[in-house]
Amino acid sequence: MFHFLVDELFKIAILEDVGIGDITSEIIIPQKSIAIAEIICKENMILAGIPFLKRFFSILSKYMESSNFFLKENYNDGDFIEKGSVIASLKGNARFLLAGERTALNLLQRLSGIATFTREFVKKVEDLPVKILDTRKTTPGLRFMEKYAVKIGGGSNHRFALYDAILIKDNHIKIAGSVEDAVIKAKKNNIYHKIEVEVKNIEELEKAIRAGADIVMLDNMDVETMKKAVEIAKDKVLIEASGGVNLDNIREIALTGVDFISIGALTHSAKAVDISMKIREVL
Structure with missing residues (x-):
């Protein structure tokens, strides 16, 4: 049941943030442009949310009909990560990466914040x-x-x-x-x-x-x-x-x-x- 709820939540998040399309990227970024990106932590933290991050991009790829997306995580959930470390590397259609950026980061920031705070207690x-x-x-x-x-x-x-x-x-x-x-x-x-x-x-x-x-x-x-x-x-x-x-x-x-x-x-x-x-x- 929970996997279904997560998928539905991600679909709603995509509709909320991407909707009919990222009009900025569509007028600036070539349709077939491919890019490599890194997700970087800017403070010491406990990582949480990698499985959900992967699932989110999977849902987004179906929504945008974008294939050939790759994500390589450098850390596992529960790891202590120092400021400046690269959490994960991504490769895919540039428009796709930019469309998913904000929701993906919001997710990781929220869950890692909870894990980090919990660890303090x-x-x-x-x-x-x-x-x-x-x-x-x-x-x-x-x-x-x-x-x-x-x-x-x-x-x-x-x-x-x-x-x-x-x-x-x-x-x-x-x-x-x-x-x-x-x-x-x-x-x-x-x-x-x-x-x-x-x-x-x-x-x-x-x-x-x-x-x-x-x-x-x-x-x-x-x-x-x-x-x-x-x-x-x-x-x-x-x-x-x-x-x-x-x-x-x-x-x-x-x-x-x-x-x-x-x-x-x-x-x-x-x-x-x-x-x-x-x-x-x-x-």
Whole structure:
């Protein structure tokens, strides 16, 4: 399913950026001109997105009816790349290369930015037994690729969507009536999934444990309260910390003994890295 979604997304991106054609290239570049280009990183980064880059150009080649395109990557996803390095070399119709340039770079910049940002968090706690998780705070339509980039950066994926895991949040609890009622209803009507519930204080944590939750998310708790929560939850439920996590406080949070730390910023606040494409030779 995800491969189909990616292909459809790329088709939409091509219609958005190329549309009926690149009018600048059509009036300047000879129709049969062949060129060699390089994709260059302009800052240190963790690379992510090469498989999607290849797929994008494959879709574009069908759209523009352009054949004889070649792409040679010099690095693999997950590699640390230093500023100035050539990520990949491309050869093909010059109009084709220029038509694909912006979307291809946007893709690599976004995904590599997420992977690079994720790696910063992971390195802060790499010696501790805690998993760094992403969230559903992703760009609509790009979730599959953005969560892929988190994994490339060394993080792990939380639930992908509403349909693949039970996570009882504050609004569910409000409608259900209480933490206990929400968890009990979930257990009664579910036989496949572990039950995770969000709590805001120690009292709600204790209620979630008594009701039979499998995982408890500590929502925006201070570090001292987290420590107490971990002591109470030991050997009873797994604990996830969430809310307000940043590079300055993640290690202190991890040292409380939580099992997971989820960070929406991995995808919603990652800065795109700087990558460019340069035509090196015209054949």
